[in-house]
Amino acid sequence: MKHFSDAIVIGGGPCGSFTALNLARLGVNVKVFEEHGEIGVPSHCAGHLSITGLKLLGLYPLPSRIVENTFYGAIFHSPKGKEFSVRLSSPVTCVVNRVLFDKHVAEMVEDAGAHYSLNSIVESLITENDFVKGVIVRRGNIEERFSAKVVVDAGGVSSRILRQAGLSASDPKTFVNAVQAEVENVKNLNPDMVEVFLGKDYAPGLYAWLVPKHDGKANVGLATNTGNPKKLLQKLMYNHPIASKKLHAAKLSRISFHPIPLGGPIPKTYSNGFLAVGDAASQVKPTTGGGVIFGMMCARVAAEVAYEALHKDDFSSETLSEYQKKCDEVLGFEGKVMLKTRRMLDALSDDRIDKAITFCTKIGLDKTLQKVEDIDFQGRSLLHMLWNPRFSVALLYFIFSYLSANP
Numbered sequence: 001m002k003h004f005s006d007a008i009v010i011g012g013g014p015c016g017s018f019t020a021l022n023l024a025r026l027g028v029n030v031k032v033f034e035e036h037g038e039i040g041v042p043s044h045c046a047g048h049l050s051i052t053g054l055k056l057l058g059l060y061p062l063p064s065r066i067v068e069n070t071f072y073g074a075i076f077h078s079p080k081g082k083e084f085s086v087r088l089s090s091p092v093t094c095v096v097n098r099v100l101f102d103k104h105v106a107e108m109v110e111d112a113g114a115h116y117s118l119n120s121i122v123e124s125l126i127t128e129n130d131f132v133k134g135v136i137v138r139r140g141n142i143e144e145r146f147s148a149k150v151v152v153d154a155g156g157v158s159s160r161i162l163r164q165a166g167l168s169a170s171d172p173k174t175f176v177n178a179v180q181a182e183v184e185n186v187k188n189l190n191p192d193m194v195e196v197f198l199g200k201d202y203a204p205g206l207y208a209w210l211v212p213k214h215d216g217k218a219n220v221g222l223a224t225n226t227g228n229p230k231k232l233l234q235k236l237m238y239n240h241p242i243a244s245k246k247l248h249a250a251k252l253s254r255i256s257f258h259p260i261p262l263g264g265p266i267p268k269t270y271s272n273g274f275l276a277v278g279d280a281a282s283q284v285k286p287t288t289g290g291g292v293i294f295g296m297m298c299a300r301v302a303a304e305v306a307y308e309a310l311h312k313d314d315f316s317s318e319t320l321s322e323y324q325k326k327c328d329e330v331l332g333f334e335g336k337v338m339l340k341t342r343r344m345l346d347a348l349s350d351d352r353i354d355k356a357i358t359f360c361t362k363i364g365l366d367k368t369l370q371k372v373e374d375i376d377f378q379g380r381s382l383l384h385m386l387w388n389p390r391f392s393v394a395l396l397y398f399i400f401s402y403l404s405a406n407p
């Protein structure tokens with residue numbers, strides 16, 4: 001084969017690029033194949049990221065042109081318009097322009113010495129003796145074979161490549177269908193708070209969001225496990241008691257649709273000569289659908305494990321299983337807690353959500369949540385808060401609500 005690299009990454013999204021960045025920084029010869037002609041385009045993401053998460057990845061502060069706003073907390077709205085807000089003393093999250101963010105990471109990758117091949121769709125894996133040995137890439141009408149010692153699938157939610165590597169993809173039943181748009185002319189924006197709209201009436205299976213930017217602009221969207229996301233978004237904009245007051249005159253642009261996997265990581269993320277990262281491996285928070293920070297954390301682990309394998313010249317499933325072990329150490333507990341929380345939230349009726357929001361306000365739960373240090377590692381934060389009487393009471397309330405909905 002005439003084309004050879006140590007490592008090949010499929011997909012130039014944040015997780016593919018971050019894998020390539022970490023590999024290149026370790027001196028590995030790596031090539032990234034991206035099916036689109038421009039990194040970051042088209043974008044399907046709201047770009048709402050935790051500042052602590054970005055810091056852990058060594059990416060914060062970001063250049064100011066990428067960060068469109070920062071937030072001190074969130075306001076949660078019930079379907080009937082009840083409100084519960086949590087405000088911290090300093091910014092905890094930010095909204096990034098995902099196109100610029102992806103391009104920024106890609107620039108770092110190129111500076112570190114890795115190469116992108118754009119307009120290049122990976123059609124299939126090359127497999128020999130049960131080992132992945134490279135990829136077949138189509139550029140227009142031309143098909144070429146590229147070999148590598150290790151191939152990393154960071155191609156997002158599609159399961160085609162995973163299956164070729166002999167791995168099981170996420171169950172599509174755990175996906176929610178999301179719509180994301182930019183809006184202008186939004187009224188009564190809380191400029192430094194993200195707004196979350198809960199309830200099956202508008203966003204069954206997740207929630208709707210309003211992420212303010214500047215000059216009356218915002219990102220708006222929702223994800224749903226049933227029905228048409230665009231119709232639900234219109235319903236939110238025109239019928240929701242609070243959202244309609246903000247959004248009835250707003251103009252939508254850049255509307256995109258994309259699925260989000262909420263079922264937790266796939267059972268196996270490696271095989272001989274192969275690793276899966278990011279949405280491809282469903283490394284997404286089941287509570288919020290956020291996948292950038294967790295996916296990039298796993299991408300860094302994937303790069304370290306691939307580097308070790310190159311060092312030992314051993315690409316067996318056994319050696320690469322370190323990847324899953326290390327990801328589980330960091331995220332396993334978190335994933336399990338978030339999955340349970342998602343199931344509990346899904347079981348609440350809209351009426352219960354209304355009551356729960358009123359209850360949380362009444363017991364002053366916001367004062368407890370103001371002390372939360374980490375919104376990515378929700379399992380750990382939850383454990384810390386168990387000692388807090390307000391939180392324990394709220395937790396019992398949710399468990400009781402869940403049990404009475406699922407006797």
Ligand SMILES: Cc1cc2nc3c(=O)[nH]c(=O)nc-3n(C[C@H](O)[C@H](O)[C@H](O)COP(=O)(O)OP(=O)(O)OC[C@H]3O[C@@H](n4cnc5c(N)ncnc54)[C@H](O)[C@@H]3O)c2cc1C
Nearest residue numbers: 011013014015035046047048122155156278279290291292
């Ligand atoms: C509406 C919506 C809003 C979201 N909002 C947030 C948010 O606010 N915060 C957050 O953290 N997460 C959010 N997410 C989730 C987040 O977008 C994903 O978790 C994240 O983009 C995953 O990154 P990735 O690199 O794994 O995959 P992707 O970003 O999907 O990138 C995959 C890349 O691979 C390329 N590709 C795919 N197949 C091939 C192939 N065969 N050959 C070559 N290239 C290929 C694609 O073109 C793409 O560029 C949101 C998702 C949706 C749908």
